[in-house]
Amino acid sequence: MTDTGSPSPSRRSLLGWGGAGLALGAAAAGGAAAMARTEDGTEPAGSAIAFHGPHQAGIATPVQDRLHFAAFDVTTDDRDAFVQLLKDWTAAARRMTAGHTVGEGAYGGLAEAPPDDTGEALGLKPSRLTLTIGFGPSLFEKFDLTDHRPEALADLPKFAGDNLDKNRSGGDLCVQACADDPQVAVHAVRNLARIGFGKVVIRWSQLGFGKTSSTTPEAQTPRNLMGFKDGTRNIAGTEPDRLKKFVWVDEKDGPRWMEGGSYLVARRIRMHIETWDRTSLQEQEDIFGRDKGEGAPVGKAKERDEPFLKAMKPDAHVRLAHPDTNHGATILRRGYSFTDGTDGLGRLDAGLFFLAYQRDVRKGFIPIQRSLAADALNEYIQHVGSALFAIPPGVRDQDDWWGRTLFSEEA
């Protein structure tokens, strides 16, 4: 007889397991506060980002390296069960963003039960994990919420060139997980999905491997898969005035439950990489209205120089996307590059998973994307997925939970 059936190895293993969780917890407790800041004002890659605050983290937060984005459909019509799920998710998100396991080691302390946490992030740093929840238009059809749907969460029209795949679009809920370590982001989404078993199911998910925007102006601007610096003229996390003006819903906007929140448009944009790669440097630069090496606007020397739109071709991307062309419309971009293997024709299924935050979709993504109908870039890209979410305000403290303002008050 072997000794595997005896209690001792499992207890020891249980201790090992719980012990690792505790060690992690201790490291995380020091977290954001104790760790030194890096030169560009961002947290070091391993540290924890505060979960509580007036706004959800993951929007104005300096962009982390990796993304796992998941859209969920609600499968229960029991409102109480759904509210309980939001509370359970909040508790788990609070722990995971601090670098803890979900729950305290093995479930109920019993080797006979599945562990609370799936374990693959044990021993990894908090990695600046942020978890950001959103509510899709279809959620408001459920649970008698139609009156609460914000007007600023306006349905997107069909745009020129859209070729949307239903299986990569929509969703009652979303969770955006960003972290410097992909295993930490994947672990978080997986554990939320697991907690939601029987109440929600993942509709689609997207991994992003390279940020394409930095929301810290001091950092080196990352490059997208077309090889251009992306995110140069973005709203920075360090610009409270512009965040207030263009990103955060305020008390005048209504509905009240959205105060401190924002709206998110997600678009899966496939790039025709192979065609792009056969385009001349001159044409590539004309298309964006910026040069490839430095990222400077046409006729200017430096990346951060003010673009002179009239020097650009009329169909240049930057010219058409610029606020001056769109009555001031301005969004916060937070997209990621993706590569999901190859399609049936041996072409890389790669592109930009575009994420834009704004105070009102009607004054942000919609007018800009309409203007981009004339974009020279359209020959090389195609929008293949689309989703829209109301991003509720932040979780204020230990007793608060995701969506409380919508689900527990008469807003």
Added chain:
Amino acid sequence: MTDTGSPSPSRRSLLGWGGAGLALGAAAAGGAAAMARTEDGTEPAGSAIAFHGPHQAGIATPVQDRLHFAAFDVTTDDRDAFVQLLKDWTAAARRMTAGHTVGEGAYGGLAEAPPDDTGEALGLKPSRLTLTIGFGPSLFEKFDLTDHRPEALADLPKFAGDNLDKNRSGGDLCVQACADDPQVAVHAVRNLARIGFGKVVIRWSQLGFGKTSSTTPEAQTPRNLMGFKDGTRNIAGTEPDRLKKFVWVDEKDGPRWMEGGSYLVARRIRMHIETWDRTSLQEQEDIFGRDKGEGAPVGKAKERDEPFLKAMKPDAHVRLAHPDTNHGATILRRGYSFTDGTDGLGRLDAGLFFLAYQRDVRKGFIPIQRSLAADALNEYIQHVGSALFAIPPGVRDQDDWWGRTLFSEEA
């Protein structure tokens, strides 16, 4: 009239572009030699790994964080054209692994031509990029090479439980790109595919986001998506005797062109994550024969303690995979976790992209995998992709090229 048509902005931009390449080159020149080593003897994440040597890098090299693996089919039957491609690939790989762009900035210095390099890795560090080429069994059917196919590159039998998808299996060639930054790995595969246009086409590709083996015993052992430490008992890059014995083809083995090479088995192994997550801790630990927290073998206290196989259940994975159960069969594992979104049923398409290097497939993967027919783990996994490659020896110097020993000599 705008000034975009005039030569000056494009020349300036060309300089900017070339300049960035030079800066990178300079950083890389210091590379592996100049940069300090880290505590565990591995290169720092940003540095360059030597491309030249008796063996290809990417096998005994300490495992980098990310993977982009691509299998190609050859579409030309012009042998000279194919040999030229191998030379062009070698030149590009030599530059990219050192942190340079492909070519010297813009193609021929002309803004009218597409740039040599697609650009998205500009400004990024070499990131310990390694590029490892392999030749699949089907390549030997082409170009009159049937006589040169090594016996040790034995066709894999159909194993119990295999559910292989042709679109994720096979390939005439492979390139394994490993780097600490996924954008660097993706950039490398994309640029090789681009150089191969008209001669080879990508058959399938796989992104791996988290290493599941470390080949440096001092480093913290990474965890796979089942939450267990993976790679504890592996061959380390620091064990020349075991590498010689189990990994590198030597002069006695034949064929001569393979001396210094190895053989690679790649298996895409899907995990039934949702079922696994509902399994008790005790059962999970029984299945592997190790505990989840520490990774110690059953009945032992520490991860590195010698496993006592008889203490494990007869169908425990470690017991069945251990050399003692398989007449000494030993492989070098170098796999990565993957998550490729969700399947039609809302389940994560996630698992282990298993990579095993060995001196002879008949004495490595095949007997171990046969033994694993009885593995308790099989209830939770399924092999859905399979491929096999002869990994030729390393590129010795500036004049040498990938595959020279096969294509230019009477071996």
